[in-house]
Amino acid sequence: MDQEQIKTLLNHVxxxxxxxxxxxxxxxxxxxxxxxxxxVDHHRHLRKGFPEVIYCPGKxxxxxxxxxxSLAETGSSVLATRAGVEVYQEVKKEVQxxxxxxxxxxxxxxxxxxxxxxxxxxxxxxxxADMPVAEEAALTAEMLGARVERxxxxxxxxxxxxxxxxxxxxxxxxxxxVAGMEGALPSVVGGLADAPVxxxxxxxxxxxNLGGLAPLLTMLNSCASGVSVVNIDNGFGAGYSAALIxxxxxxxxxxxxx
Numbered sequence: 581m582d583q584e585q586i587k588t589l590l591n592h593v594x595x596x597x598x599x600x601x602x603x604x605x606x607x608x609x610x611x612x613x614x615x616x617x618x619x620v621d622h623h624r625h626l627r628k629g630f631p632e633v634i635y636c637p638g639k640x641x642x643x644x645x646x647x648x649x650s651l652a653e654t655g656s657s658v659l660a661t662r663a664g665v666e667v668y669q670e671v672k673k674e675v676q677x678x679x680x681x682x683x684x685x686x687x688x689x690x691x692x693x694x695x696x697x698x699x700x701x702x703x704x705x706x707x708x709a710d711m712p713v714a715e716e717a718a719l720t721a722e723m724l725g726a727r728v729e730r731x732x733x734x735x736x737x738x739x740x741x742x743x744x745x746x747x748x749x750x751x752x753x754x755x756x757x758v759a760g761m762e763g764a765l766p767s768v769v770g771g772l773a774d775a776p777v778x779x780x781x782x783x784x785x786x787x788x789n790l791g792g793l794a795p796l797l798t799m800l801n802s803c804a805s806g807v808s809v810v811n812i813d814n815g816f817g818a819g820y821s822a823a824l825i826x827x828x829x830x831x832x833x834x835x836x837x838x
């Protein structure tokens with residue numbers, strides 16, 4: 581339940597359209613709902629502007645279903661990350677509006693107050709193999725209200741491909757750059773873009789990639805100013821941070837209106 585829903589509910593009580601008891605039943609699970617296996621944080625939307633996100637690995641399918649249903653019943657939007665098709669199929673049985681984004685491996689339920697994205701976040705990937713992580717970042721940013729420009733397969737092995745796309749990320753309020761192998765792309769973009777760059781190392785690459793450790797260290801040692809780094813394969817974290825920057829109205833990126 582978000583701020584507008586609570587205000588509407590209080591107005592209904594004031595106008596005697598519903599009883600105090602009915603209103604109590606609607607808000608009794610604030611700030612969280614106690615399930616047998618989880619405490620669902622229904623207050624997070626009020627604190628953060630977006631509800632709790634479900635991380636699916638490690639949870640049993642029926643647990644993901646119950647958490648998703650609990651969030652959806654309040655009218656909130658729902659994002660479940662790293663979800664398999666079989667988990668989505670079970671969620672779909674309980675919440676018909678659920679959608680599956682295969683490339684991002686995520687389940688999305690758009691709530692009653694979902695609005696079209698605004699501003700601009702650019703998401704770049706070095707290679708096609710980095711796209712699953714890039715898509716997780718892009719979808720997360722979109723669910724948090726950002727308009728996303730996807731720019732994929734523009735790694736440093738063919739630098740002309742990146743330069744051809746510069747105009748697209750020049751107008752972004754935040755730029756997410758996803759790369760595996762040696763992880764050089766965020767430094768190059770950081771030298772071109774005047775917006776904050778969020779670097780995401782991926783576990784894509786040959787043996788010396790070390791499961792993403794090599795690009796992580798490259799990104800942490802970037803000589804370009806304005807580059808921050810999230811953990812290996814953490815597209816969700818990058819997309820969330822970019823959306824928060826976008827929501828701030830571009831104040832961190834020279835006031836761009838994107």
